[in-house]
Amino acid sequence: EAQVTQNPRYLITVTGKKLTVTCSQNMNHEYMSWYRQDPGLGLRQIYYSMNVEVTDKGDVPEGYKVSRKEKRNFPLILESPSPNQTSLYFCASSLFASGGQDTQYFGPGTRLTVL
């Protein structure tokens, strides 16, 4: 089944404890992206990747890191999480990295709480 998977789905952690949220897609998509969803703010892009080893900042990149060593995986790393990073996180992917017409497919989300 074609899908975007994220792990873990739920995570409660403490301030400063490094964590990684994994994202994987099995559709051979070029483009991958991370968003965070907060009430009243909709989805805001954190980082995106147009291909292996090509990543760039979105609108809210502070406090996050990403890597794209393989086409299928795009992990989100929080080196020193803070309570303002408590949010619902979504990974998404699309077949092509540019052109604008492509549909993005979303993972199920990761609900992160930082105490």
Add this chain to the structure above:
Amino acid sequence: AQSVAQPEDQVNVAEGNPLTVKCTYSVSGNPYLFWYVQYPNRGLQFLLKYITGDNLVKGSYGFEAEFNKSQTSFHLKKPSALVSDSALYFCAVRALQTGANNLFFGTGTRLTVIP
């Protein structure tokens, strides 16, 4: 710069009545517009998109959207609402400045269909 406005945080409609979820946009050049739906505890699911051509776009689950260039709107519609349509709906426009397939999302509209 691009922007998307969903002027209603909440829309209530009776089951069987037509529904409309509003979206207006601002973007340089030709807009690529998308609607996504988020059911409780689920990721975002693609409903439909406008790229070019017919102003009336048909999508999943009986939804359609009308692109209106003069009013810069892309309202989501359904002729007869179902209780199962109750969800959070997001309008999005492709962000053009990076060349990548980045999406810029509205803040979302919560639709409640009353039995």
